[in-house]
Amino acid sequence: MSLGISLHQLSKRFARGKEAVPSVDGVSLDVEAKEMVAFLGPSGSGKTTILRIIAGFERPTEGRVLIGGQDVTDLEANARGIGFIFQNYALFPHMTVFDNVAYGLRAKRVPAGEIPRKVAEVLEMVGLKGVEKRFPNQLSGGEQQRVALARVFVLDPRVLLMDEPLANLDASLRTRMLAEIRRLQRHLGTTCIYVTHDQKEALTLADRVAVLNRGRLEQVGTPLELYEAPQNLFVADFIGQANLLRGVVKAVSADSAEISVCGRSLRVRRGRIETLKSGDSAGIAVRPSAVSLGAAGEAFLQGRVESRIFAGDRMEYEIEVEEGGMVRAYGALPGRGVVFSEGDPVGIHFDPGETMAFPL
């Protein structure tokens, strides 16, 4: 049976010296049953701390944790029925694979007669047969990862929490395990929270992504929502790439705002223009794909090509803007459009439909 998770105004402050440093700051979030939510954020954003609070390894300074509607904030970790996958797997080094997987069953006092069958089933499910008698240090990284999954899935957890589970694997194995984890989670219908700092992992894996920054929840949404409609500058920058510029709001209308950037006027239709007021500073985010380069002189901004990189399916440019700052832009491959060389003067255009503005 899969259950939803609710976080209510969760805060965690650590005493560091005399001041209390918030690691998690007023986070509220509902995760539906059977849903897979990724916690995405840079290191120090508090994502792991939240996960550890849900698991019961940490106690929140404030706020409540509900699992399936039941308040578990004061419950010990071993009474929560949660599966936790550690970044380093935390396999018991003094036990065989069999004993590792059977550990939770024995703690639950499952009759000894049923244990071998259950262990064999779950090992088969994660694609690990015939390694029961080996010790963790005789397994490869990927195999250890599968044992960690088996050890948790054998208990049929109501909720699965994963703390950067793929961080210790090499790139090709990571892609395989990512698909594997997704398959198992869908197949078993387990509610899952997946912590990562890798946006590709979060976007490919999760039904919804919660973006965290400095202990605060910046935005929750489907991967597409986050990319298409970021709610602030941090998310716009963190999901995908964006050129960030500063401007001053000149005028705001119902569906657009006029913002002065580098002394030029720019009309912006996306972002949080409803929150902008005339005279405010605003942050502008333009994805490199929304920047087009042209001949110098007749453009929105003037610049000079600082560097050019061949990126396979396109050229990537770093442009030094005349008024200061750098802009990243994509261009056509040689033979399929205009190609600029390093040092060339260029004109820079922003696609108004793709330019976003946020209050600062």
Place this chain on the structure above:
Amino acid sequence: MAAGFGQTVRSGRARLDPLTLALLLVLWAGLAVFVLYPLARLLASVFAADGSASLENLAKVFRNATTRKALVNSLVLAGAVAVSGTFWGYLFAFSVTRIPLPKAFRWFLKGVVVLPFVSPPFTSSIALTLALGPGGLLLRLFRVPDFNLYGFAGTWVAETLAYFPIAFLALSAILEAIDPNLEEAAASLGGSRWRVFRTVTLPLSVPGIANAFLLLFGASLTDFATPLVMAGHTFPVLTTQAYLQITGMYDLRGGAAISFVLLLPALLVYLLQQSWVERKSQVTVTGRVGPRSAPRGAGRIAGILVLSAVSVLTLFILFLYSIIFLGSFVKVWGVDHGLTLKNYAYVFTVGWKAVRDTVLIAVAATVLGTVLAALTGYLSARREVPFRKALGFVSLLNYILPGTVVGIAYVIAFNSGPLVLTGTMTILVALCVFRYDAVGIRSTEAALRQVDPSLEEASYSLGAGRAATFFRVTLPLVAPAVAAGARYLFVVSMTAISATIFLVSVRWSLLTVRILECVTELLFAEAAAFSVVLILIVFLASGAILLLLRLAVPQSPGGLRRS
């Protein structure tokens, strides 16, 4: 900063559950009664005369010419033993870590070095007496008419033999930790072997040398058994003077004052040594990466020189131990060398009570102490308990203090007053537990700090409670450290004398004290038989503990710790 953060992260489980609280209370009660209370009584006795606070007792010590001389002698002897012991320790450590030797020979050297650790404290003294004492084997062999072994020289040699293994352990650890790449780099920059040794190996092992020197200085300063046998009347030292003051003059207060004079340099040396150990960690290796090349050997000539010196001492040690062994089968050493079993008959009849009592006390101390060490180590490494630092310090206190001081403090504290325990088994067991548990506590704590807390968290999240987690995950992972503490505790409980000699009685006797009695009555053959029996018991028990560990914790092929 990261480590500090890690600490606070765990503070989530800081709430004191009733079990932890109960453990803490029991622990503190034990420490209060058997560590703090005796020390307080000792200090009160030293700093009081005629019912008021006074320095008179200490002044008396310094007015007395013999005790003044004893202080100087103690310090001179300690310095000499520290120099010679460190020298031999370095030679042995260098042989084992830097000279390519057959594996079997390397093990053999390590085995010989360990012998003094498992022997009663008089072994080297008795053997030296049998070899070089009046009518000694070597003296007669080389026809040396009169040679006085007793005094500074004899004590110095006997203590060097007894304590250089400490230096060996400290130094081989540090020589092994020096990254061979550094020595290779120096060699590839054009340094000759001698130059590499002088400019890289030796400077990097300086912290280890200082550490070994201080450890040996402390060991010699507080040694009681060796000077009692070897020093004679011409070379008084503080430990024996304190003992004689109490047993000969029935002057408990005076003995306490002398032991207090001993306490100050001993404490100073300990603090110095600790600060060296702290500094050591900056100087030497961090985690080594990549394959480790074999250490560069010494040059041919240097290797031969070092090896010959090491071999000579090794042979001498073996010679001394075989004298003990042979001596135990001889009718009267130096007079009638006919073979006999009467010495063993003596041990198993007249001496049987001492054997039985000692084993009983050692077993009791080991069992109690091991449980205590595991719990204390766990509490101080894994729980945010109040007064954690104080707990660590107080549990180490009796270990830091010289045995003579602890013994006299126990006599003062438990002869009179609210708790009269002298003459009981309880006091001997308590002394061993609260004095020698320090090693087990420290090794358990160190092992626990190496076990990733996520293993315990994994156990919780898989549904296991605290007790189950402790017994199935935590304890098996630190079992080798706990077992090491248990072995140490058993060995020292069997071989201790400096503190226990003040506490034996008609009802409870100890092997070491019986050996001492035999020596003073010149019953050397019986003393040798006692020593052989004691060494055998220690070996057997040590093996039994290792076997228990094997049975209790299955060893994964690659060792327990994952890289």
